[in-house]
Amino acid sequence: MAQSCANLLEQDKQIIAPLYGKADINFVKGEGSYLYDDQGNKYLDFVAGIAVNALGHQNQAIKDAVVEQMNxxxxxxxxxxxxxxxxxxxxxxxxxxxxxxxxxxxxxxxxxxxxxxxxxxxxxxxxxxxxxxxxxxxxxxxxxxxxxxxxxxxxxxxxxxxxxxxxxxxxxxxxxxxxxxxxxxxxxxxxxxxxxxxxxxxxxxxxxxxxxxxxxxxxxxxxxxxxxxxxxxxxxxxxxxxxxxxxxxxxxxxxxxxxxxxxxxxxxxxxxxxxxxxxxxxxxxxxxxxxxxxxxxxxxxADPALLKSVAERSAQLKAGLNALVEKYAFAKEVRGEGLILGVALAEEMPVNNIIAAARAEKLMVLSAKGNVLRMLPPLNVSEAEVAEALDKLGKAFAAAAK
Ligand SMILES: Cc1ncc(COP(=O)(O)O)c(C=O)c1O
The missing domain is CATH 3.40.640.10 (Type I PLP-dependent aspartate aminotransferase-like (Major domain))
Structure with a gap:
């Protein structure tokens, strides 16, 4: 049974050792590159469990392999x-x-x-x-x-x-x-x-x-x-x-x-x-x-088609991030390779402001040391999903800049 978010966070505080600063969000389902919360919101997941969900959520071959082995x-x-x-x-x-x-x-x-x-x-x-x-x-x-x-x-x-x-x-x-x-x-x-x-x-x-x-x-x-x-x-x-x-x-x-x-x-x-x-x-x-x-x-x-797609999606995401760096003075440079990409931010724009603004646009992203915005989409992310992420991030940058 899905719990309300406030209740869940409260229980987490009471029960789980306080080693993480946790976000007030209650994810109830993942599918492909998306996560869904208990309020019916759909988020584009460019955190991917910090690079764990390399093939997104509910990959059928993984599910089948797990069930087969459990038998x-x-x-x-x-x-x-x-x-x-x-x-x-x-x-x-x-x-x-x-x-x-x-x-x-x-x-x-x-x-x-x-x-x-x-x-x-x-x-x-x-x-x-x-x-x-x-x-x-x-x-x-x-x-x-x-x-x-x-x-x-x-x-x-x-x-x-x-x-x-x-x-x-x-x-x-x-x-x-x-x-x-x-x-x-x-x-x-x-x-x-x-x-x-x-x-x-x-x-x-x-x-x-x-x-x-x-x-x-x-x-x-x-x-x-x-x-x-x-x-x-x-x-x-x-x-x-x-x-x-x-x-x-x-x-x-x-x-x-x-x-x-x-x-x-x-x-x-x-x-x-x-x-x-x-x-x-x-x-x-x-x-x-x-x-x-x-x-x-x-x-x-190991499928060459997947690795080729990582390179293509990387180029697409990098180009979009470079455009943001051109547009916003607080965005200093694009960093990374493949599908570990980031934007180094000036001190006056704390990365958490961008993460919060992205979340408001229903895009999940994370940080890296040194005030860097980091993105780790699933490796099988589609061209349309990367375009959607860039659109959301553009709106998030604009909102954070205000
Ligand atoms: C490069 C690198 N090495 C090691 C680790 C530690 O991995 P784990 O958290 O699974 O112990 C991490 C986790 O973020 C990592 O990024």
Missing amino acids: HFNHISNLYPNYPQIELGKALLEITKFDKAFFCNSGTEANEGCIKFARKYFDRKGEKNRQKIITFVNSFHGRTYAALSATGQPAIREGFGSMPGDFVHVTWNDCEALKKEVNKDTCAIMLESLAAEGGVMTLSKEMVETINSLQKEFGCLVIVDEVQAGMGRLGTFLGFEKYGLKPDLVSLAKGIGGGLPLGAVLLRQHIADQLKAGDHGTTFGGNPIACAAGLAVTKQI
């Missing part, structure tokens, strides 16, 4: 091989040309896996000093301790006591700073293929070349966090393909599960060769239902 079993544990996990792994390895897959439940766990595998790799090889992991200022890798230590945002580490050590943060795209930090004791350079939460920041060509050459010179590993930018979002199956990085380890989550909790690490053979039973584990990781959904998602995202 077999929900869970059996990682003590036994499970078919959906193997099928999903096989599909991911075929598409990405990685050698092994490890499944978990979330982005932070995928990054924990990458960090543990990278350190274990050097430990087993007898290079026990290789502990240092270099990440980037304003990066976001998750909320568990090692992923938090990797995250280049001191404010979200505050008050949580001592962090796992040997994480160093250098400025995004600062090649000289990175060169100064990397040496023969470096375990890994860890980065997002596009720094999404940190302000929708793309990688420079020079930075990619610097990372590739440091990897070669010092034999350090490269970990690419594809949690938000992977799974087709940049118009390539994995984001790093767009830039020419050569990762040893990749983390995936968000879009891969089609709304179910699923994360993954993709490993090269040399890393997998140094791992043994018992080194790492998870009860739910690779859960058959989540993996069945993941396979339905993966097959659809």
Whole structure:
């Protein structure tokens, strides 16, 4: 039974730990690129569960795969091989040309896996000093301790006591700073293929070349966090393909599960060769239902027609956003790639004003660090839906400018 919004928020306040500022809205249904609230309002959803609903709401193939798997079993544990996990792994390895897959439940766990595998790799090889992991200022890798230590945002580490050590943060795209930090004791350079939460920041060509050459010179590993930018979002199956990085380890989550909790690490053979039973584990990781959904998602995202559509919709959305930047002095620049796009705003226009104005137009959008408006539409968004979003955003900018 649908609850009234005020009642729902009140109950949320009483029952749920106060870790989020929640909007006063009661969504009762999603379909494709749209969400519906209890008042009968229809919203164009350019948040997509923060890049989770890569194929929109109620994707039929995902529904069918979940129901089919539930007719077999929900869970059996990682003590036994499970078919959906193997099928999903096989599909991911075929598409990405990685050698092994490890499944978990979330982005932070995928990054924990990458960090543990990278350190274990050097430990087993007898290079026990290789502990240092270099990440980037304003990066976001998750909320568990090692992923938090990797995250280049001191404010979200505050008050949580001592962090796992040997994480160093250098400025995004600062090649000289990175060169100064990397040496023969470096375990890994860890980065997002596009720094999404940190302000929708793309990688420079020079930075990619610097990372590739440091990897070669010092034999350090490269970990690419594809949690938000992977799974087709940049118009390539994995984001790093767009830039020419050569990762040893990749983390995936968000879009891969089609709304179910699923994360993954993709490993090269040399890393997998140094791992043994018992080194790492998870009860739910690779859960058959989540993996069945993941396979339905993966097959659809790997379709060249879908990836081509991401590039086309990206160009359409970018052109519309650029027109807004031309028109409004408070809109400074368009940022991003594929379907992670944003607009950097001047200080005098807080991004929350634009988010509120967009919501009044029945368009859901979100923010990124540094007063940046961010958009993450489903990857199968249509041309008409992007046109509708731009129309709504134009009205929202005009209203916020008043
Ligand atoms: C790039 C990146 N890495 C890791 C995470 C953490 O993922 P999760 O919230 O599933 O733990 C996020 C979440 O926003 C992310 O954007």
